Amino acid sequence: MRRLLLLAPLLLFTAGCGVVQSSEDAATDAAREVARKAGERLYGQRPRTAEDVGRSASGIDGVEVLRVTGTSTHDGDGVHVVVRTSGSAYSRWLDPEELAVRRCFVVRVSPKSEWREDPRDVACPDGPPLTFPPAPEPPKLPYEQLRAKLPRVPEGGRADEAEVRRTLAALDLDPAIRIEVKADGGRVGVLLSVKGNGFDAQDCLLAQVGPGASKVWVPPRIQRMPGEGGCTVANALDPIPLPH
Numbered sequence: 001m002r003r004l005l006l007l008a009p010l011l012l013f014t015a016g017c018g019v020v021q022s023s024e025d026a027a028t029d030a031a032r033e034v035a036r037k038a039g040e041r042l043y044g045q046r047p048r049t050a051e052d053v054g055r056s057a058s059g060i061d062g063v064e065v066l067r068v069t070g071t072s073t074h075d076g077d078g079v080h081v082v083v084r085t086s087g088s089a090y091s092r093w094l095d096p097e098e099l100a101v102r103r104c105f106v107v108r109v110s111p112k113s114e115w116r117e118d119p120r121d122v123a124c125p126d127g128p129p130l131t132f133p134p135a136p137e138p139p140k141l142p143y144e145q146l147r148a149k150l151p152r153v154p155e156g157g158r159a160d161e162a163e164v165r166r167t168l169a170a171l172d173l174d175p176a177i178r179i180e181v182k183a184d185g186g187r188v189g190v191l192l193s194v195k196g197n198g199f200d201a202q203d204c205l206l207a208q209v210g211p212g213a214s215k216v217w218v219p220p221r222i223q224r225m226p227g228e229g230g231c232t233v234a235n236a237l238d239p240i241p242l243p244h
Contacts, residue, residue, distance in 0.1 A: 023089045027101040030087030035105040035119040038063050038083060042109045046199040047072060053079045053109050055132035062086065064129040066104065078110020084124055138194045139174035141205040143216060146171070146192070150207060150214040158186035159209040180233040186211060189236030196226070204231035206239075 038060045042053060054068040067082035088100040105119035149167050153159050161183040168179055168190070180191040187210035196202035201224040207216045223230025223240055230240060 023091045023099045024101060026089035027087040027099050028103055030089060031085045031101060031103040032087070032105060032119060032121075034062050034085035034087065035083050035107055036116060038085075039107040039109070039113075039117060039119055040115070042081075042107065043113060043115060045111050046197055047074045048079070048109070050079045051132060052135070053081060054130060055135060057081050057083060057107070058130065058132055065132075066125045066127070066129060068130065073109050074111060078108055078112065081107045081109065082122060082125060083107055083119075084129070138203060139176050141177065141192050141194065141203060141218075142171055142173065143205060143218070146190075146205065146207055147214075147216040150190075150209055150216070152214060153209060153211050155212045157211050159183065159188040159211070161188050164188045164190065164209055182233045182237060184237050187237060189233045191231065191233040191236055193231050196231075198226055201225050202231045206231075206236040208236050208239075 038057060041060060042056060048056075049072050050068050050070050053073065054065050057063055058065045062085055064084040065081060066084055068079065070076065070079035073079050082104055083106075084102055084104045086100060086102050088098050090096065090098050102124075104122050104124035106122050107119050108117060149171065151160065151163050151167060161181060165181055168181070173179065173192070176194060178191075178193045178195070180193075182189050187208060190207035190209070191204060192207075193202060193204035201221045204224060205216065205218055207214065219230035219235065219240070220242060222228060223235070229235060
């Protein structure tokens with residue numbers, strides 16, 4: 001009986017150690033789940049550079065970005081991001097206090113990734129979390145300027161392509177804005193566009209200079225999606241019917 005009484009504290013201590021370990025495992029699992037959810041938010045088919053991915057990851061609550069490797073999501077094995085996350089769990093036995101841990105995981109961002117792909121455990125790199133400059137804003141398309149400056153053609157007249165081109169040159173547009181001009185049947189069509197990513201709606205501005213009126217408009221979003229033909233100079237000359 002006395003031996004059992006002496007063994008009781010030892011057994012209790014051993015059980016307590018086991019509980020602490022399982023609490024740590026539970027806290028690590030919670031930290032891993034934060035990394036997994038970050039991977040879900042970064043998942044997608046749109047091509048992105050490593051900097052774009054790192055910037056997006058650093059903006060997710062509870063995630064610190066410690067390292068980014070790779071060039072872009074569509075090159076080689078994609079982009080690998082080492083993230084540090086936190087997790088916590090409670091012991092239900094001797095020590096009811098919360099146990100918190102910080103762990104590091106590798107999140108892969110690639111069109112070859114699987115949805116809810118498990119992040120890989122890694123040792124945390126030395127150094128502070130990475131910071132990323134704000135993404136550059138695309139140039140704004142000059143809707144009001146273009147509408148104010150385009151030539152006016154009287155009824156029965158013909159639009160002058162050279163005059164339209166001179167007007168566009170005088171606007172001193174950002175070099176990132178692509179310009180297309182095409183004449184057809186006394187009218188001149190104009191397309192101003194900013195390079196898209198091939199997945200989201202493209203930014204573009206259309207104009208038509210013709211007898212009696214000059215028009216400037218932005219096609220509906222559905223027409224500006226890849227493959228829809230909204231951001232073309234042909235659409236400026238012969239507009240696609242609006243969706244119902």
